[in-house]
Amino acid sequence: MSPPDLNLLPTLDALLAEGSVAGAARRLGLSPSAMSRALARLRAATGDPLLVRAGRGLVPSPRAVELRERIGSLVQEAEAMLRPARRLRLKQLQRRFTLRSREGFVENFGARLLQRVAAEAPGVQLHFLPKLDKDSAPLRDGRVALETGVVAADSGPELRTQALFRDRLVGVVRPGHPLSRGRVTAEQLAAARHVAVALQGSGPEAIDTALAALGLQREQAATVGGFAAALALVRDAELVACVPERHTGSLRAGLHSFALPAELQIGALTISLLWHPRWDGDAAHRWLRGCVQEVCGDSEQGCTHRG
Template identity: 70%
Template structure:
């Protein structure tokens, strides 16, 4: 395998034309530099520098290499040099975000406003979240994801909590549950619409009702809470949805606190470790964090 340190050595020798001065330039001893020159001669099959009086002069092969070595060394140093100060105003990039339902409705506009103000050449591509497979994060198909972290998330995936959320009940204006005290029994007696991506229709609300000896009638099952809210808006169905994730979607509907003891849950953002130190991705994560902190339901 080539030793790329030899490029630095050759660059110094050709620039100085003297072993001792080249050694000082690279903070090496003269003997170490002499050994490096010997390796260079062996590797290239050319003497490179030959004695001429008290000095050394380059061979034709060395003169040819000198024109190519300089740019190679500069490029290598640029690659290994710490990144310059990040300026989002100069960033040209498309970020692919796979988001849980309701994220775009409630946080997308704030994120785009920050983008327009700070990084006008950045574009966001929002994808729906059909499952919790971490493969798109691993293979780079998506840059960032939002959702509830569970055992299905790959162990190497980085996560950061954004906010706590809870389930609330939602009905149309004028619905019987929009008036009076809502008891567990009264809540359970209504007709419900359930949103789920799982085959099992039971969830934390059904578990909480079961502890009270109650159960609810589920009249419709949909794939997301936007559809659940649409049905609740135009019928007597009761929808139970995440509060902060459905803020804008609940406009014109009656929202009530569920008469049950339920745990809240954390909505997080997720990304792959290879993007952890990327300045542009750090900026993206900070923007998402700030937008979620600002948007209080």
């Protein structure tokens, strides 16, 4: 069985609304003969006469009466889908966006982002998810609208990226720790007992690579899966953690932070915003990206297309 001709739906709508072939023809700018042929095709497609002769006019069949209740809204909805999106009205916007990020983003930027969003679009909800790995599948399949983090070399080549801010690794210890006094050398850092942060699917930490280049290796007393857990151990033990400075600002409250030795030559980290191009034409998504950029970003950074 061949699929129905959906182009007949506006014709059906006009015929049922006007109740005459001539009226429907005028409404759609067709000749009466062309509208008569369209009515014949509709009768064949539906298996129903639809409009039946009664004296000098036409009356709808029971099936036509049933369809008349639905066809108008159906055609209007289809036409709306094929028009450019309406101008975004933030005060009336009702949406729920899912954002995925590593520990520290919500703690440092979440409250300001919620305030920014609520001030312009009170009907928008934000759903924050923890970023446990670097798999870009949630962005591709639409489960996640936005993601923040360092862009990995194996990220999906089609993903859009926008740099938010630059960060750097710092060492963190509890007050009174030997590394809390004076300048810290690479040898002193390597000799200390560390708590390492290991993200699923990632390779060695930058600190390990930098120490290895100097012929040094740090002692890892523990490995955890996130910044909050690492800093919780540092707070109550004679340990050191190396974490991104800006990304963990609120998590490091009450702890001593120090610059890593210059000879380690650890470059700055670029924290970026990532999304799938499926959202490029969505005005509400563009607005949300702008909110994130204003809350935690560097306005001079631009958008790039990877790949």
